[in-house]
Amino acid sequence: MVRKLSTILATAIVASAFALPAKAQDSIYVPLFTYRTGPFSGSGIPIANGMRDYLTMLNERDGGIGGAKLILEECETGYDTKKGVECYEAVKGKNPVMINPWSTGITLPLIPRAAVDKIPILSMAYGLSASADGETFPWIFNPPNTYWDGLSMIIKYIGEQEGGLDKLKGKKIGYIYLDAGFGREPLPLFDQLARDLGFELKLYPVPADSMQNQSSQWLSVRRDRPDYMVLYGWGALNPTAVKEAAKINYPMEKFISIWWPGDDDMRSAGPGGKGFKTLNWHAVGTDFPALQDIQKLVVDKGLSQAPKNSVGEVLYNRGVYNSMLIAEGIRNAQKLTGKTVVTGEDVRRGLETLNIDEARLKELGLEGFAGPIKLTCTDHNGHRPAFMQQWDGEKWVKISEPIEPMADRVKPLLEAAARDYAEKSTGWPKRTEPCDKQS
Amino acid sequence: MDILYSIFIDPFVQMGSAPDLLVQTLWEGLVSGVLYALIALGFVLIFKASGVFNFAQGIMVVFAALTLVGLYEAGVPAILALILTIAVMFLLAVGVERLVLRPLVNQPDIILFMATFGLTYFLIGFGELVFGGNPKVMITDELYLPRGSVEFEMFGGFVSLQKIDITAAIIASVMVAALAVFFQKTRIGRALRAVADSHKAALSVGISLNQIWIIVWFTAGIVALATGIMWGARSEVSFALQIIALKALPVLILGGFTSVPGAIVGGLIIGVGEKLGEFYWGPLVGSGIESWLAYVIALGFLLFRPQGLFGERIIERI
Numbered sequence: 001m002v003r004k005l006s007t008i009l010a011t012a013i014v015a016s017a018f019a020l021p022a023k024a025q026d027s028i029y030v031p032l033f034t035y036r037t038g039p040f041s042g043s044g045i046p047i048a049n050g051m052r053d054y055l056t057m058l059n060e061r062d063g064g065i066g067g068a069k070l071i072l073e074e075c076e077t078g079y080d081t082k083k084g085v086e087c088y089e090a091v092k093g094k095n096p097v098m099i100n101p102w103s104t105g106i107t108l109p110l111i112p113r114a115a116v117d118k119i120p121i122l123s124m125a126y127g128l129s130a131s132a133d134g135e136t137f138p139w140i141f142n143p144p145n146t147y148w149d150g151l152s153m154i155i156k157y158i159g160e161q162e163g164g165l166d167k168l169k170g171k172k173i174g175y176i177y178l179d180a181g182f183g184r185e186p187l188p189l190f191d192q193l194a195r196d197l198g199f200e201l202k203l204y205p206v207p208a209d210s211m212q213n214q215s216s217q218w219l220s221v222r223r224d225r226p227d228y229m230v231l232y233g234w235g236a237l238n239p240t241a242v243k244e245a246a247k248i249n250y251p252m253e254k255f256i257s258i259w260w261p262g263d264d265d266m267r268s269a270g271p272g273g274k275g276f277k278t279l280n281w282h283a284v285g286t287d288f289p290a291l292q293d294i295q296k297l298v299v300d301k302g303l304s305q306a307p308k309n310s311v312g313e314v315l316y317n318r319g320v321y322n323s324m325l326i327a328e329g330i331r332n333a334q335k336l337t338g339k340t341v342v343t344g345e346d347v348r349r350g351l352e353t354l355n356i357d358e359a360r361l362k363e364l365g366l367e368g369f370a371g372p373i374k375l376t377c378t379d380h381n382g383h384r385p386a387f388m389q390q391w392d393g394e395k396w397v398k399i400s401e402p403i404e405p406m407a408d409r410v411k412p413l414l415e416a417a418a419r420d421y422a423e424k425s426t427g428w429p430k431r432t433e434p435c436d437k438q439s
Numbered sequence: 440m441d442i443l444y445s446i447f448i449d450p451f452v453q454m455g456s457a458p459d460l461l462v463q464t465l466w467e468g469l470v471s472g473v474l475y476a477l478i479a480l481g482f483v484l485i486f487k488a489s490g491v492f493n494f495a496q497g498i499m500v501v502f503a504a505l506t507l508v509g510l511y512e513a514g515v516p517a518i519l520a521l522i523l524t525i526a527v528m529f530l531l532a533v534g535v536e537r538l539v540l541r542p543l544v545n546q547p548d549i550i551l552f553m554a555t556f557g558l559t560y561f562l563i564g565f566g567e568l569v570f571g572g573n574p575k576v577m578i579t580d581e582l583y584l585p586r587g588s589v590e591f592e593m594f595g596g597f598v599s600l601q602k603i604d605i606t607a608a609i610i611a612s613v614m615v616a617a618l619a620v621f622f623q624k625t626r627i628g629r630a631l632r633a634v635a636d637s638h639k640a641a642l643s644v645g646i647s648l649n650q651i652w653i654i655v656w657f658t659a660g661i662v663a664l665a666t667g668i669m670w671g672a673r674s675e676v677s678f679a680l681q682i683i684a685l686k687a688l689p690v691l692i693l694g695g696f697t698s699v700p701g702a703i704v705g706g707l708i709i710g711v712g713e714k715l716g717e718f719y720w721g722p723l724v725g726s727g728i729e730s731w732l733a734y735v736i737a738l739g740f741l742l743f744r745p746q747g748l749f750g751e752r753i754i755e756r757i
Contacts, residue, residue: 037563039679041572179727205727209682212674215467216717216729223460223718236574236679243674247588247601268576268675 028068028330028341030055031075031091033102036305038078039211040235042264043315047102048074049306050319051326053298054290058327060297065327066334068341079235081105088113097330097347098122100322104182107140114139115429120348122329124322125150125259125281129185130417132381134352137418138433141351143325144373144384148414149405150258150279151186151230153386155193156403157256158228169198174226176217176233176241179205183232189413196409202226211237218244231257239268246272253277259386262315266391274393279403281386282321282370284396286312289365291320314389314396321370328356328364336436352377353436371402377435383407442723450719459596464718465711470604472710473611477666478687479694479702480618481659486696487622487635488655489540490548494555497684498562499660503528504667504676508578509570517581528660529653536652544648545638563678572678577671579603584672607669614665615703618658622699627654635697689737695750704748705737712736 032051035044055070064070073094075087084106088099098120101107107127114121121140123131129146131137145153158173159165175190177183183205194201202224204217214237221229229250233241238261245255252275259279266273286292291312298304299311310316333342333350342350354375361367373382385402422428454461478500485493506527510520539554579586585602622628634641634651642648670680686709694705716732746752 036572037567037678038572039677039682041567042574042675042677042679045572203726205725207727207730209685209730211679212670212683213471213686213729215471216464216714216721217726219460219464219467219714219718220722220726222463223457236674236677239574240674247599264574265675268574270576 026064026067026069026341027071028065029071029073029091029094029096030326030330031073031087031094031096031099033077033084033087033100033106034074035077035079035102036074037076038080039208040079042268043235043238043260043262044079044102046262046264046306046310046313046315047319047322049304049310050316050321051100051323052319053294053304053306053311054320054323055327056298056303057290057294060301060303061293065330066340068330068334077101077103077106079103079105081109085109092117092119095343097333097342097344098326098351100124100326101127104128104185105180108181111137111140112425112428117344118348119344120329120351122322122325122351124325126182128421129189130414130421132379132383132414133418134376134378134380135418135431136422136428137380138352138377138431139348141329141375141380143354143375143380143382144281144370145386145405146381146383146410146414147182147185147232147258148189148410149381149383150386151189152193152406152410153279153403154230154256154258155197156406157388157400159197165197171199171228172202172224172226173199174202174204174221174224174229176204176206176214176221176229176231178211178232178234178237179207182234186232188417189410192413193409206233206237206241211235212240214240214244218248218250221245221250222248227254229255231255231261233257234260238262238265239273242266242269242273242276245276246270251275253390256388259318260315263310263313263396264315271393273391276391277388277399278391278396279386280314280389280396280398281384282317283368284312284314284317284389288367288369290324290369291317291365293365294320317369324356324364324366325351325354328354328360348433349436351375352380383410445723446720453719457596458594459598460718462593462598464714466598466600466604468711468714469707470601470608470710471714472707473608474666474669474683474706475686475690475710476703476706477611477614477662477669478684479690479706480615480699481662481666482687482691483694483696483699483702484618484655484659484662488631488651489551490635491551491555492696493659494552495558495562496659496663496687497681498559498566499528499531499663500667500670500684501676501678501680502531502562502566503660503664504577504671504680505566505570505575507664507668508575508671508676511578511581512575517578520578521582524664525661528664529657532653532656532660535656536649540652541649563681566678574675574677574679577668577676579672582668584668603669603672610665610669614662615699618699621658627651631655686733689733691747692734692737693740693747695747697751698747698749701747701749708740709733709736 034048035041055072059070077084077087100122104126107123110121123142125145127142129148131140131142132146206214255276257278261278329347329351333346336349337346357372371384373384383405385404387398387402388400389396390399481496507520507524510523511517543551588599588601590597590599630646631651690705690709694701713729713732717729721728
C-alpha cells in the first residue's frame with residue numbers, strides 16, 4: 001500500500017514538474033493594481049472592472065493574446081502609495097510584463113525602479129507628465145495625454161468660450177484639487193499659463209481628510225468669484241465639489257474637470273450637477289463589438305464583478321481603454337520578438353512602437369470608441385486630443401469637437417521638466433535601450 | 440511689515456468689509472462643528488462606559504449609513520429601512536459585547552483598544568462584502584429630510600443656510616440633550632458612569648456589565664447612524680466617510696474623552712476655528728491648512744488644560 005502511494009506521489013510530482021513549465025510557456029502574467037476598498041473605491045471599482053473584464057474577454061474569446069493565456073492578478077492598493085509599492089515588490093518576482101499603478105502617488109516612486117527591474121510602467125493619462133519624454137524615461141508610458149495636456153485643453157476650451165485666448169487676460173480662474181501628487185501635478189503649467197495669458201490663478205487645495213467637507217474652499221470661491229473653476233479631483237472629492245458648487249450657486253457650465261469624474265460621482269452629486277463638464281477621449285456606452293463581447297462572454301457568464309448596468313459607463317470604459325493598451329503592447333511585443341511568451345523588456349519595446357490606427361481599432365471591435373494613437377521612442381504619450389462632455393442630469397453628452405492640447409506651450413515645459421528630473425535624480429541613467437522601428 | 444499686516448490686520452479688515460461672509464463662515468463652522476461633535480459623541484459614550492477608545496467608531500458611521508441605503512436599494516421602504524438599521528446596530532452591539540468585550544473583561548485597556556482595531560477591519564470587510572465598495576446616494580427625501588436652502592439678505596450681501604444643515608444642527612442638539620439627561624438623571628446612566636470608574640466595583644454592587652456595554656454600544660450605533668445620514672447627505676455614502684471620523688480626535692483632545700458637553704463645545708470650537716483659519720488665514724500659506732489647524736487649536740488649549748476643557752483631572756501617585 002505504501003509502495004503504491006509512493007508510486008502515485010512520485011508520478012504526480014514528475015507530472016507536475018512537466019506541467020508547470022508547459023503552463024509557464026503559454027501564459028503571460030499581468031498584475032492589475034486596483035482599489036476596490038477604501039476612500040477612493042468609488043472611482044477605483046469601475047476602472048478595475050473595466051480593466052479586468054476586457055482582458056478576461058480576450059482569454060475567453062481568443063484564448064489570450066497570440067496563443068498566450070493572460071494570468072490576471074489584482075493587488076489591492078487602496079490608492080495608498082505605501083501599499084502600492086508593497087504590491088510592486090510582491091509582484092515583481094513573478095515576471096510581470098507591465099505595471100499599471102492607477103495612482104500618481106504610486107507611480108512616482110516606481111519610476112526609478114522600472115529601469116532597474118526592467119518592468120515598464122503604464123500610467124494611462126496620469127502620473128508624471130514629464131515621463132512622456134521617452135528619451136529620459138524609456139520605461140514609463142502615459143498615453144494618450146498628460147495632465148498638462150488636459151489642463152491646456154481646458155484652458156483652450158475656456159478661451160473658446162470667451163472668444164479667444166487673448167480674452168483670458170484679466171480673468172480669474174480657480175483651481176480646486178486633491179492636495180496630493182495627482183492634484184499638484186499640473187501646477188507648474190498652470191502658473192506658466194497664468195503668466196503667459198494674463199489670467200489670475202486662485203488655488204483651492206483640498207486635503208484628503210477634507211474631501212467630504214469642502215465648505216471652506218467653496219466659501220473662498222464665493223469670496224474670490226473666479227470666472228471659471230477647474231477641478232482635478234478623485235474619489236469622494238468629485239461629488240462633494242459639485243454639491244458645494246451648486247450650494248453657492250456657482251454656474252455649473254463654468255465648472256470644468258479633468259477626465260476623472262464618473263457616473264456614480266454625478267449621481268451622488270444630485271440634480272445640482274446638471275451642466276457640469278469634464279474632458280474625455282473615449283466613448284461611453286456599449287455600442288461596440290468589443291464591449292458586446294465583454295457583456296456576452298464575461299458579464300453574462302458571471303465572470304465579472306461589475307453590475308450589468310455599469311458596463312459602458314465612463315470609468316468602466318476608461319478601464320477597457322487601459323486594457324486595450326496593455327493588450328496591444330503585448331501583441332506588438334510578440335510581433336517584434338516572434339515569441340509567444342514575452343517579458344517586460346519585450347513589452348517595453350512593444351509599447352514604444354505602438355501604432356493603433358483606425359483600421360486596428362476596427363479589428364479590435366472598437367471603431368469610433370477612441371481616436372488612433374501612435375507612440376515613439378521619444379514620445380511615450382501621443383498627446384491626443386480630448387473632447388468636452390457635459391452631465392445632462394442622467395448621462396454624459398459630448399458637447400465639443402476634439403480639442404488639441406497646446407503643444408507649443410506644453411512641449412517645451414515637458415522637456416524642461418524631464419531634464420530637470422534627470423539632473424536632480426543623482427545617477428539617472430542615460431538611455432541605452434535601442435529604438436525599434438514602428439510596427 | 441507686509442506679513443504682519445496680512446496676519447494681524449487684513450483678516451479683520453476682510454471680516455469688517457464683508458460681514459455676510461463672516462456670518463456664512465461662522466455658520467459653516469458651526470455646522471461642521473456639530474457634525475464633528477456627533478462623531479466625537481460616539482467615542483465619548485464608549486470611553487465613558489468602558490475606558491476604551493473605540494477606534495471602530497468611524498467605520499460604524501459608514502456601516503450604519505451603508506446598511507440604511509443598502510436596505511433601501513434592496514426594496515425596503517425608507518422608514519422600515521431606518522428601523523431595520525437601528526435593529527442591525529443593536530445586533531452589532533450585542534455581537535460586540537458577546538464576542539469581543541466579554542472575553543476581554545479585566546484585560547488592560549490597550550487590549551480592548553486593539554480589539555476595536557480588529558472590529559474596524561471586520562466591519563470594513565463585512566460592509567464591502569455585503570454592500571460593495573461603490574458609493575451610494577443617501578436617501579434624504581425618503582426620510583423626509585429637507586433639501587434646498589434658505590437665504591437671508593444681510594449686510595448688503597446674503598447668507599445661505601442649507602436646510603439639511605439646519606436639520607443636522609437640530610438633530611444633534613436633541614441627541615446631546617437626551618444623552619445628557621440619560622447620563623445624569625437615569626439609573627442606567629449612573630450605572631454606566633460606575634462601570635467607567637471600575638468594572639470590578641460596578642460588578643460588586645450588582646451592575647450588569649454586559650447589559651451596560653450593550654446599551655452603550657447600541658447608543659453609539661444610533662449616534663453613528665445619525666452622523667452617517669448627515670455626512671452622507673452632504674457628500675455620498677462611501678468608505679471615505681471613515682476619514683471624517685479622524686476629525687473627532689482633536690475634538691476629543693480639546694473637549695476631554697469623558698465629557699458629553701466637552702464633545703459638543705470641542706466640536707464647535709474646532710469647527711468654527713478651522714473654518715475661520717482656512718478662510719481668513721489659509722491663503723497666507725497656500726491654503727489647505729484645515730487638516731492640521733484643528734490639532735494646533737487643540738494643542739493650544741492643552742497647554743493650559745492638559746485634561747481637556749471638560750475632562751476629568753486624573754492624578755496618579757508614582
